[in-house]
Amino acid sequence: MTSTAPYWGTGPMASHQMQSTGAFTSVATRRNFGQNHVSATPPPSTLPAAQQASNPSAAAAKAKRDWPESVRLYVQRAFASENNIPGINREELETKLKQVISDSAESNTLLTVDWANKPLPQHMISDERHQTIYFNQNPPWGNGVAPLNIHDTNTRSTDSPSKKRKSSDLESSQNGHQKVPPWHLANNRVVFEDRITHPDKRQRTDFGGKSSSKSHQAKNKKRFEDGLAGYVSPKQPFTPSQRSTPPHEMDQGPVIGRCQDLEKKYFRLTSAPNPDTVRPLPVLERTLDLLKRKWKKENNYSYLCDQFKSLRQDLTVQHIKTEFTVDVYEIHARIALERGDLGEYNQCQTQLRALHSQHLGGHPEEFKAYRILYFIHTCNRTDMNNALADLTPEEKKVPAIKHALETRSALALGNHHRFAQLYLSTPNMGAYLMDMFVGRERLAALSNMCLSYKPAIKLRFFTEELGFESDDESARFICDHGGQAFLEDREGEVMILTSKAGRFFEATRQAAFQKVDIKGQI
Amino acid sequence: MEVLFRDFQTACHEGSGPLLAATISPIAPPNYLNRLDAIYKDSNVASISRDVAFGLTKSAHAAIQYPNPQIDTWTEIYSAYWYAIGGIIAAAQSTSKPDWLRVYMAWKDLANTIIKHYSSGVLEAWTLPVLYMAGKHLRIFAIKADEAAAANGGDDTFNTGDIREDIAGDFDKNQKLEDAARVINRMFTLCISDRAPLEESRKWGLYYTANLQFKTYFKLNSPSLCKNVIRALGAGRTDMPDLDAFPRSHVVTWKYYVGVLRFLEEDYAGAEESLTSAWHMCHRSATRNIKLILTYLIPTCLLTRQLLPSPRLLAPYPRLAELFTPLVDAIRSGALSTFDAALADGEAEFVKRRIYLTLERGRDMCLRNLLRKVYLAAGMDEEGKRRTRIRVDEFGAAIRLGERGVEGENLENDEVECMVANMIYKNLIKGYISRAHGMVVLSKNGAFPGTGI
Numbered sequence: 023m024t025s026t027a028p029y030w031g032t033g034p035m036a037s038h039q040m041q042s043t044g045a046f047t048s049v050a051t052r053r054n055f056g057q058n059h060v061s062a063t064p065p066p067s068t069l070p071a072a073q074q075a076s077n078p079s080a081a082a083a084k085a086k087r088d089w090p091e092s093v094r095l096y097v098q099r100a101f102a103s104e105n106n107i108p109g110i111n112r113e114e115l116e117t118k119l120k121q122v123i124s125d126s127a128e129s130n131t132l133l134t135v136d137w138a139n140k141p142l143p144q145h146m147i148s149d150e151r152h153q154t155i156y157f158n159q160n161p162p163w164g165n166g167v168a169p170l171n172i173h174d175t176n177t178r179s180t181d182s183p184s185k186k187r188k189s190s191d192l193e194s195s196q197n198g199h200q201k202v203p204p205w206h207l208a209n210n211r212v213v214f215e216d217r218i219t220h221p222d223k224r225q226r227t228d229f230g231g232k233s234s235s236k237s238h239q240a241k242n243k244k245r246f247e248d249g250l251a252g253y254v255s256p257k258q259p260f261t262p263s264q265r266s267t268p269p270h271e272m273d274q275g276p277v278i279g280r281c282q283d284l285e286k287k288y289f290r291l292t293s294a295p296n297p298d299t300v301r302p303l304p305v306l307e308r309t310l311d312l313l314k315r316k317w318k319k320e321n322n323y324s325y326l327c328d329q330f331k332s333l334r335q336d337l338t339v340q341h342i343k344t345e346f347t348v349d350v351y352e353i354h355a356r357i358a359l360e361r362g363d364l365g366e367y368n369q370c371q372t373q374l375r376a377l378h379s380q381h382l383g384g385h386p387e388e389f390k391a392y393r394i395l396y397f398i399h400t401c402n403r404t405d406m407n408n409a410l411a412d413l414t415p416e417e418k419k420v421p422a423i424k425h426a427l428e429t430r431s432a433l434a435l436g437n438h439h440r441f442a443q444l445y446l447s448t449p450n451m452g453a454y455l456m457d458m459f460v461g462r463e464r465l466a467a468l469s470n471m472c473l474s475y476k477p478a479i480k481l482r483f484f485t486e487e488l489g490f491e492s493d494d495e496s497a498r499f500i501c502d503h504g505g506q507a508f509l510e511d512r513e514g515e516v517m518i519l520t521s522k523a524g525r526f527f528e529a530t531r532q533a534a535f536q537k538v539d540i541k542g543q544i
Numbered sequence: 545m546e547v548l549f550r551d552f553q554t555a556c557h558e559g560s561g562p563l564l565a566a567t568i569s570p571i572a573p574p575n576y577l578n579r580l581d582a583i584y585k586d587s588n589v590a591s592i593s594r595d596v597a598f599g600l601t602k603s604a605h606a607a608i609q610y611p612n613p614q615i616d617t618w619t620e621i622y623s624a625y626w627y628a629i630g631g632i633i634a635a636a637q638s639t640s641k642p643d644w645l646r647v648y649m650a651w652k653d654l655a656n657t658i659i660k661h662y663s664s665g666v667l668e669a670w671t672l673p674v675l676y677m678a679g680k681h682l683r684i685f686a687i688k689a690d691e692a693a694a695a696n697g698g699d700d701t702f703n704t705g706d707i708r709e710d711i712a713g714d715f716d717k718n719q720k721l722e723d724a725a726r727v728i729n730r731m732f733t734l735c736i737s738d739r740a741p742l743e744e745s746r747k748w749g750l751y752y753t754a755n756l757q758f759k760t761y762f763k764l765n766s767p768s769l770c771k772n773v774i775r776a777l778g779a780g781r782t783d784m785p786d787l788d789a790f791p792r793s794h795v796v797t798w799k800y801y802v803g804v805l806r807f808l809e810e811d812y813a814g815a816e817e818s819l820t821s822a823w824h825m826c827h828r829s830a831t832r833n834i835k836l837i838l839t840y841l842i843p844t845c846l847l848t849r850q851l852l853p854s855p856r857l858l859a860p861y862p863r864l865a866e867l868f869t870p871l872v873d874a875i876r877s878g879a880l881s882t883f884d885a886a887l888a889d890g891e892a893e894f895v896k897r898r899i900y901l902t903l904e905r906g907r908d909m910c911l912r913n914l915l916r917k918v919y920l921a922a923g924m925d926e927e928g929k930r931r932t933r934i935r936v937d938e939f940g941a942a943i944r945l946g947e948r949g950v951e952g953e954n955l956e957n958d959e960v961e962c963m964v965a966n967m968i969y970k971n972l973i974k975g976y977i978s979r980a981h982g983m984v985v986l987s988k989n990g991a992f993p994g995t996g997i
Contacts, residue, residue, distance in 0.1 A: 403809070403810065403901070404768070411895045434904055434905065435904070435966065437966070440962075473965075474976055474977050475961075475977045475978075476976040476978065479979055487962070
């Protein structure tokens with residue numbers, strides 16, 4: 023009896039051939055309503071002869087491919103009636119068997135696999151089924167991630183239709199039809215199948231060997247495992263699948279990012295974040311380095327601000343609150359300060375206050391000083407009071423904070439002389455903050471002087487008193503506020519005619535203190 | 545529980561709100577220290593409602609016949625009160641960690657029940673003191689619950705609920721108090737939205753509940769929330785009785801808080817008005833209250849009227865005297881360095897009460913006094929009148945004498961001029977600076993306004 027194909031590949035044909043050849047006629051008995059069953063194991067009541075007949079035929083069928091003895095024995099064992107498990111029909115058994123053997127054939131492990139001790143296909147199937155039920159009831163990874171990967175596996179595992187057929191086999195085996203209902207064939211996303219996919223995947227890796235679908239699955243599995251490794255909280259992660267739709271998607275724990283891009287535009291989140299667009303921590307660290315380099319090179323603030331905002335967003339959705347977070351916020355705050363973006367600076371400052379209170383490192387004193395200067399600018403008495411109340415005596419000795427406190431005190435008393443001295447000696451980046459309100463204070467000083475110095479003062483004096491860089495700058499300042507009429511050149515010196523000015527600048531000064539421009543703060 | 549029903553019956557018979565309120569007091573009265581225990585032990589969880597209902601009906605028979613809604617209402621109220629007592633007794637007896645949270649939750653239930661029955665109209669306006677009692681203690685228990693939670697190691701958590709925004713805050717620190725604030729707000733709304741005629745209106749409770757709100761918001765360190773309350777009670781409400789018609793205690797407290805709020809916004813004129821009025825109205829023996837008022841009144845008057853408190857004023861209040869006397873003395877004598885030292889010493893206290901920044905401005909007065917001394921010491925000129933032209937150097941010398949340390953040595957004439965310029969600007973000195981001559985020319989009459997020179 024010969025056959026050109028492996029015996030399992032051609033069910034009806036094999037039986038047909040069997041019938042056509044040989045001295046005996048073995049009737050391929052149908053024991054169930056399934057289709058395509060191969061020259062099956064006859065019922066126990068049948069003559070062992072039939073069984074032996076199928077085996078030689080099977081053996082002959084395989085002989086073409088030169089199966090090793092152990093494999094043949096394995097196949098024999100699989101079809102042995104005593105190994106039969108109710109509920110697993112012949113069909114499934116054969117498909118599984120075929121799969122097992124072809125896998126190992128492809129990976130050339132036919133000789134290395136221990137076929138004698140290998141679990142039989144029907145055992146494998148029943149194990150899978152048990153596992154599936156188990157997994158369904160308590161998925162260790164949560165319902166979230168699994169469907170994600172399964173969708174991917176679905177599309178990729180079309181080259182292993184045998185797996186997909188399982189439940190359809192089960193179902194259609196009761197139908198008594200040969201054809202698989204079309205919706206089972208076409209749609210690879212039947213619920214039950216999907217749930218089998220994972221345990222299958224795990225089982226298949228046990229077999230060793232590779233297949234094309236295997237590599238996809240391995241990749242998938244790795245991605246899945248990476249995701250698991252980054253899993254921080256026991257809460258369920260966000261899931262896009264409609265199968266498991268938790269009602270409070272927003273309240274789910276931190277998202278684990280998967281995006282590997284270094285740069286990302288900022289979009290305000292309107293719903294729960296998609297892990298594919300969120301960058302994990304290592305990527306974010308590289309992003310920060312990149313942004314630092316770009317800032318030095320290009321100085322493109324709007325682009326950088328955007329990038330930093332998305333960086334902060336990624337940190338927030340992943341609930342990463344470490345020294346790295348502090349670093350990011352501090353850098354962004356400094357950049358915003360340098361460009362005078364007070365709105366953004368204030369956001370960073372608020373968050374930094376909370377972060378610093380957790381003692382994560384960074385430069386809390388530097389930023390405390392900035393906060394004091396910021397409150398001077400916004401004339402925010404309540405918060406200034408609070409900030410002062412929070413300072414410890416040690417902190418008050420820190421140069422930056424001491425400077426800020428002295429500035430505040432000088433301004434409160436109207437000591438513009440001292441203020442100018444302090445302005446010119448601001449530590450760190452406080453000068454940018456002081457720039458915000460130096461104009462207003464200089465105006466106040468000018469108004470003061472116009473009332474108290476008579477009849478005139480030298481422009482030079484004004485320049486020096488108020489810390490202008492040059493006479494030109496101070497002259498321009500006066501003219502900006504409409505005071506060019508009061509500048510006069512006398513004997514080669516430019517004077518400000520204070521008596522004439524009188525209360526002129528008073529109105530502008532009041533106005534300047536009424537309105538505090540916080541530039542786009544949300 | 546007999547005592548409860550007896551008191552209830554008496555209160556209703558006399559129509560006395562305060563007596564009725566005393567029945568749900570969480571503090572035992574001095575003449576019956578075991579009151580809470582007695583009430584609590586007399587019943588149990590399963591039968592509390594029935595017991596109360598029975599007790600009320602029984603006592604009702606003895607006096608006026610009560611309609612059923614009243615009995616039901618008070619049954620609920622007293623049942624809630626009973627639960628609260630249970631919590632209070634447990635907390636009082638527990639040695640390690642009293643469970644104030646439980647007390648707070650039970651008391652909140654009581655408060656909510658009371659509010660419910662007010663809004664349904666069953667409870668009449670004369671029973672308002674009951675509302676007061678509930679509100680007052682709600683706040684106290686909330687503070688205790690928050691403290692207990694903090695002591696138990698509340699963590700400084702971030703706003704982890706909303707992952708979209710990276711906004712931080714210490715939201716959890718005063719959770720219960722914020723909760724209480726909302727309940728008290730509802731009480732306030734209850735009072736303000738009552739449409740009944742004035743004799744039976746809940747509007748009489750307006751100022752008390754407003755004061756409760758003020759206290760809560762101050763404790764929560766957000767005085768800005770008080771603005772809403774003030775606005776709600778603002779001028780132009782024709783349906784409210786005048787402020788003066790309300791009980792004096794409510795009015796004094798109200799004025800005090802309004803004064804403090806104005807002070808914080810640097811509206812010193814308004815603050816002076818409110819605080820002075822509160823001070824005059826305040827009962828003579830309410831020392832703590834007077835102390836509080838004065839704490840804010842003194843800095844205010846310092847700024848507005850350049851008035852210094854006399855020792856006689858501060859004498860009955862040693863704590864205040866301790867705080868203010870060094871400052872006051874320094875100002876009077878124009879001793880700048882002493883002033884600075886005194887201010888630094890009391891800084892912690894001042895900052896806590898938020899009067900530090902205001903007191904700082906007292907330095908102006910100190911300086912003015914110093915310069916005035918220079919003026920007086922300058923002697924007479926040829927015509928027998930005081931010299932009005934004083935060199936900047938002289939002022940500088942005086943200041944340097946006072947200033948200790950680095951600042952005194954580095955004091956340049958420019959800075960002295962600057963200080964004098966400020967004085968002139970603020971109308972503490974009348975005159976002008978002539979830079980060309982390095983002189984300060986003072987006005988002939990009244991160079992130092994307000995000091996008689």
